[in-house]
Amino acid sequence: MKKFLSVLIVLSLVFSLCVINASAEEFVTVKLNGVAMDFDVSAQVINGRTLVPLRGIFEAIGAKVEWDDPSQTVTAYRGDKTISLQIGSNSLFVNKDEKILDVPAQLINGRTLVPARAVAESLGAKVEWDEASQTVIITDEATPDFAELLKKKNEFTPESVEAKLNLSASVIEDAQMHSAT
Numbered sequence: 001m002k003k004f005l006s007v008l009i010v011l012s013l014v015f016s017l018c019v020i021n022a023s024a025e026e027f028v029t030v031k032l033n034g035v036a037m038d039f040d041v042s043a044q045v046i047n048g049r050t051l052v053p054l055r056g057i058f059e060a061i062g063a064k065v066e067w068d069d070p071s072q073t074v075t076a077y078r079g080d081k082t083i084s085l086q087i088g089s090n091s092l093f094v095n096k097d098e099k100i101l102d103v104p105a106q107l108i109n110g111r112t113l114v115p116a117r118a119v120a121e122s123l124g125a126k127v128e129w130d131e132a133s134q135t136v137i138i139t140d141e142a143t144p145d146f147a148e149l150l151k152k153k154n155e156f157t158p159e160s161v162e163a164k165l166n167l168s169a170s171v172i173e174d175a176q177m178h179s180a181t
Contacts, residue, residue: 029135030116032060033143041111043136049103050129050136051113058083061123061143067112074105074112076123079142083122087112094122 028043028050029036037060043052054074055065063078072087085092085105092099092114099122105114116136117127125140 027134029133030057030138031135032057032138033140039111041109041113043116044108044113046106046113047103050116051103051106051108052116052119052136054105054112054114054119057114057116057119057138058123061120061125061138061140063123072107078123081123083119085114092118092122 028045030039030043030050030052031037037056039053039056041053043050045051054076058065058076058078061078063076063083065074065076067074073084074086075082075084077083081095083092083094085101087105087107090101090104092101092105099118101115101118103115105112107113116138117129120127120138120140123140124142125138128137128139129135130137
């Protein structure tokens with residue numbers, strides 16, 4: 001019985017160390033042109049490579065993304081580049097030129113996760129890894145300035161739209177009153 005409890009305790013300790021190690025690597029931040037990206041499936045480190053949701057990265061960089069369910073293939077288009085890859089495959093094709101991935105594309109929680117560096121660089125972006133902050137830093141000069149887009153997006157809150165509509169309504173009322181006199 002003591003031997004059984006000892007083995008159980010040792011296994012529990014080993015398991016808890018694995019869980020602690022895994023959770024330390026789970027939280028990865030991805031920044032595109034200095035702006036942190038928010039994905040419905042988090043970026044993950046698998047076999048030493050950071051995998052990110054393909055659609056989130058590609059659409060943020062301005063690519064059009066298509067999914068072919070029967071073949072489990074994703075294809076993205078931006079400018080003169082066409083990128084395609086199949087779930088479970090280590091091959092990434094850029095304009096029919098094959099690039100071998102260290103980690104294959106994977107479906108995780110219904111999303112296609114791919115190595116961040118490979119996919120971002122396939123569209124001409126620069127990719128860096130900040131070990132201290134566990135951050136993937138993607139810089140793409142062809143991508144619109146996110147800070148400006150966010151600023152413009154925030155200009156059109158429901159409150160600001162309502163205020164602009166109220167102002168417009170009062171201007172119309174004033175115009176109608178002046179035309180009636």
